Amino acid sequence: MIITALLSVLALSGMAQTEEPSSQKEIHNWAAGGLVGLLGAGPNPEYYDKNIEYNPPTPVVWFGSSWLNGSMTENMNLRSGVFNKIDAGVTILQISRNLYKGVVGVSASLQFGVTEYTLSSGFRAKKDGHRVDIVSSDENQKRNTLSFTAMRLPLLVGAQTNNRMFSLQTGFGLCHTSRFGAQWLVTAGLGPITFNYSKNLTPLFKLNDGTEAYPSSFTLGIDIMYMISLFSHPE
Numbered sequence: 001m002i003i004t005a006l007l008s009v010l011a012l013s014g015m016a017q018t019e020e021p022s023s024q025k026e027i028h029n030w031a032a033g034g035l036v037g038l039l040g041a042g043p044n045p046e047y048y049d050k051n052i053e054y055n056p057p058t059p060v061v062w063f064g065s066s067w068l069n070g071s072m073t074e075n076m077n078l079r080s081g082v083f084n085k086i087d088a089g090v091t092i093l094q095i096s097r098n099l100y101k102g103v104v105g106v107s108a109s110l111q112f113g114v115t116e117y118t119l120s121s122g123f124r125a126k127k128d129g130h131r132v133d134i135v136s137s138d139e140n141q142k143r144n145t146l147s148f149t150a151m152r153l154p155l156l157v158g159a160q161t162n163n164r165m166f167s168l169q170t171g172f173g174l175c176h177t178s179r180f181g182a183q184w185l186v187t188a189g190l191g192p193i194t195f196n197y198s199k200n201l202t203p204l205f206k207l208n209d210g211t212e213a214y215p216s217s218f219t220l221g222i223d224i225m226y227m228i229s230l231f232s233h234p235e
Contacts, residue, residue, distance in 0.1 A: 031055055033094040033225060034109065054098040054105030056158045056171055058187070059194045059221020063088045066115050066217040075211065076134050076146075077120040087198075087217035089113030089152070104159050111152040113177070115204070115215060119144045133208045148204065150179030156187070167191060180204050180215070192226035195219075 031054065066087035068076070078085065089111050096107035119125060124137040125146040137144060158171030168190060175183040181202030187194050196219045203212035 029098050031096045031098070033058070033096070033223075034060060034091040034111075036093040054096050054102045054107075054158075054160070055226075056094070056096050056105060056107040056156055056160075056169070058091055058094050058107060058109050058154070058156070058171075058223075059196070059219075060091050060224040061089070062194075062196060062219040062221035064196070064217055064219025066117070066215050068117075069212075069214040069216075072207075072211065072213050075207065076117070076125075076132075077123045079118045079120050084118035086116045087113065087215075087219055103161070104157075106155070106157050107171070108156075109152070109154050111154065112149070113152050114147065114149050115180075115217075116145050116147040119146065127205075130203075130205050131208060132205045132213075148179050150177040152177045154185055156185065158187075169194065187221075189221075192223040194221040194223070196221055 033055065064087050065082045066085050068078075072078075092110045092112060094107060094109040096105050098105045119134070122137055123134055124144040126133045126135060127146070132146065152175055154173060154175040156171040156173035158169065160167050160169040168188075170188045172186045173184070175185045175198060177183065180200055181204075183198045183200050185196065185198045187196045189195060197217070198219075199216040200214045202214075204215050205213050207213070
C-alpha cells in the first residue's frame with residue numbers, strides 16, 4: 001500500500017512538470033501508464049508520440065512460459081509443455097521519466113504476477129513457507145499445480161525510436177518481488193508488443209532435500225493503451 005501511494009503521488013505530481021519546448025511540441029518529463037493510466041486517462045492521440053514523452057516497453061498484460069534450473073523439472077515431476085509452466089501478470093501502475101527527447105528514459109512499475117507449474121499425474125506439492133515437498137497422490141485424474149503470486153516492482157532504463165506507429169523498444173534492469181526476491185529483466189518490442197526475459201537472482205523455493213529453484217521466464221506482453229491509441233487515432 002505504501003509503494004502504491006508513493007508511485008501514485010509521483011505520477012500525479014510528475015505529469016505537471018515539463019521541460020522548455022525544444023521545438024513546437026512540448027516535451028513532458030513524466031508519463032503514467034498501466035491499468036491506472038488506462039482506466040483514468042483513456043486513449044490519447046499524443047500518448048505514444050515519441051517526440052513528446054518517453055513510454056517504456058512495459059506491458060499492461062503478459063503471458064508466457066517459466067522454467068526451472070537444472071534437473072528441477074525431473075526432480076519435481078513436472079509436466080512438459082508451455083501451458084504447464086506459466087508466468088502471467090498485469091501492470092497496475094507505471095511511471096516513467098524522460099531523460100533525452102523521448103528516446104531515453106527510466107521507469108518504475110507496480111505489477112501483480114502469477115507463476116504456476118503443473119505436476120505429473122500421481123504427484124502433488126506441499127508448501128511450507130519457502131520449502132516445497134513433492135509427494136505421491138492417489139488423485140490421478142486431478143490437475144495438481146504449484147502456484148506462487150507476488151507483487152513486482154521492476155526498475156528499468158531503456159531506449160526507443162521516435163516513431164509512434166512502430167517504435168522499436170528496449171529496456172533492462174532489476175525487478176524486486178514480494179515472493180521471489182530479485183530478478184534481472186530484459187525487454188524488447190515493436191509497437192504495443194513486447195518480449196520479456198527474466199531470471200531469478202534469488203531462489204523461488206527449496207525442495208526438502210535443499211535443492212534451490214531459480215526460475216527463468218520468457219513472456220509476450222501487450223500494451224493495451226498503445227493499441228487503443230493507435231486504433232482510436234490513426235495517422
